[in-house]
Amino acid sequence: MLLTLVYRSHVSEHVQSASLAGLVTQASFKNELSGITGILLFDGTHFFQLLEGPEDAVDALYYTISQDRRHHNVVELMRDYAHSRRFGNVGMELFDLRSHHEDVVLQAVLDKGTSKYQLTYDDRALQFLCTFVQAREKENYLEILPAGTWSFLPEEQPEAEVEFIFPEMQDYSFAFQPIIDPLSREIISYEATLRGPDGGSPMGYFSKLSRMTIYEADLKSKKLAFALANQMGLNSKTLTVKLLPMTLVMVPGAVEFLIQEITANGLVPEQIVVAITENGVITREDKFNAAMKQLKASGMRLAIDDFGAGSAGLLLLTQCQPDSIMIDRNIICDVHTSGPKQAVVQAIIRFCSSLEISVIATGVEKPEEWMWLDAAGICNFQGELFTTPRVNALPLVAWPEILQEDQLLNQNF
Numbered sequence: 208m209l210l211t212l213v214y215r216s217h218v219s220e221h222v223q224s225a226s227l228a229g230l231v232t233q234a235s236f237k238n239e240l241s242g243i244t245g246i247l248l249f250d251g252t253h254f255f256q257l258l259e260g261p262e263d264a265v266d267a268l269y270y271t272i273s274q275d276r277r278h279h280n281v282v283e284l285m286r287d288y289a290h291s292r293r294f295g296n297v298g299m300e301l302f303d304l305r306s307h308h309e310d311v312v313l314q315a316v317l318d319k320g321t322s323k324y325q326l327t328y329d330d331r332a333l334q335f336l337c338t339f340v341q342a343r344e345k346e347n348y349l350e351i352l353p354a355g356t357w358s359f360l361p362e363e364q365p366e367a368e369v370e371f372i373f374p375e376m377q378d379y380s381f382a383f384q385p386i387i388d389p390l391s392r393e394i395i396s397y398e399a400t401l402r403g404p405d406g407g408s409p410m411g412y413f414s415k416l417s418r419m420t421i422y423e424a425d426l427k428s429k430k431l432a433f434a435l436a437n438q439m440g441l442n443s444k445t446l447t448v449k450l451l452p453m454t455l456v457m458v459p460g461a462v463e464f465l466i467q468e469i470t471a472n473g474l475v476p477e478q479i480v481v482a483i484t485e486n487g488v489i490t491r492e493d494k495f496n497a498a499m500k501q502l503k504a505s506g507m508r509l510a511i512d513d514f515g516a517g518s519a520g521l522l523l524l525t526q527c528q529p530d531s532i533m534i535d536r537n538i539i540c541d542v543h544t545s546g547p548k549q550a551v552v553q554a555i556i557r558f559c560s561s562l563e564i565s566v567i568a569t570g571v572e573k574p575e576e577w578m579w580l581d582a583a584g585i586c587n588f589q590g591e592l593f594t595t596p597r598v599n600a601l602p603l604v605a606w607p608e609i610l611q612e613d614q615l616l617n618q619n620f
């Protein structure tokens with residue numbers, strides 16, 4: 208199958224423009240051997256490359272190219288399948304955008320196009336190419352430092368585990384993981400997630416329940432979350448608890464129960480963020496909306512969890528106007544290398560900013576993911592880069608610390 212792959216990257220400081228001719232001659236020779244054709248654009252700072260050829264060969268070459276130290280911040284913009292080649296005549300050709308006016312370069316590039324793709328502007332790959340030549344979208348080229356520029360230092364003293372509280376609640380426990388603002392070194396909230404009794408998945412517990420009792424169990428479990436949070440000393444922090452959206456519909460008096468348990472444990476409703484998962488199917492919309500009103504009127508705040516993973520996301524957002532959304536980990540994973548994910552995250556940031564909804568990135572595991580999201584404008588994060596969840600205890604936070612030049616030098620040896 209013929210794969211078309213388009214990426215952009217940032218040239219490394221040590222690379223001389225004069226050396227690019229040699230790179231392209233070699234690349235062209237090698238590409239022809241493996242049936243790859245394409246085009247390379249350079250504007251003095253960024254590369255833009257279109258590669259087309261057999262899927263396995265393009266994937267293998269892209270992997271090699273993305274590891275090449277002559278450039279960094281490599282972002283895949285497009286991966287698509289085609290039935291014919293756009294630039295089928297040559298293994299690789301270089302166009303330096305600094306040498307000529309953009310229209311001249313664009314025409315020269317398009318003249319190299321093969322068959323019917325010549326001058327076809329509605330082709331996505333060619334649209335990307337035009338955008339690059341015309342230097343549009345440059346504000347979205349977020350540059351990040353190498354991963355090793357930061358170290359992540361845990362706080363010194365772990366908090367002790369708290370005592371188990373309710374004998375009737377031995378089937379499950381709660382893991383706590385903070386949501387943090389890493390650069391302000393501030394814990395925004397602690398999220399309590401239901402786990403099995405030994406800290407594993409709670410599926411064993413839930414699989415024993417019928418459809419109806421799942422909602423009741425979901426609600427009742429929050430009693431333990433509030434009690435544990437109280438024992439741990441939540442102080443003025445907020446506590447985020449996940450709730451299936453249908454729990455609010457199916458269990459009569461669900462909001463009253465939450466309020467009663469919050470106050471019984473010395474907390475106040477304003478301290479509680481109820482995070483509903485967007486992929487929980489919502490039926491009985493009228494009842495759901497009534498429960499939402501009641502929840503908000505009580506002072507509790509609302510978040511949409513796993514945002515972007517389900518099907519109801521945007522509609523649910525317009526319906527219940529949450530205080531915050533938690534972007535799903537699958538969108539966050541490798542966001543620094545994926546153009547489509549970057550476009551989605553930037554759109555989420557934009558509409559949340561218009562609606563004054565705060566955005567939390569969850570499942571952050573790599574320094575580069577955090578750096579890119581921070582550069583895009585997100586301040587609140589959750590993930591194993593900073594903390595590992597702890598059962599019945601508050602975990603330590605590994606705050607980012609920028610390394611000094613001498614520390615960076617030591618790291619390279």
Ligand SMILES: Cc1cc2nc3c(=O)[nH]c(=O)nc-3n(C[C@H](O)[C@H](O)[C@H](O)COP(=O)(O)O)c2cc1C
Binds near residue numbers: 230233238254256277
């Ligand atoms: C911007 C850029 C584009 C590149 N394009 C190609 C290419 O199209 N084909 C290729 O074989 N190598 C290309 N390279 C070089 C590869 O990263 C790598 O150095 C080369 O394939 C290694 O060849 P070798 O394994 O024979 O040493 C490119 C490098 C850069 C920085």
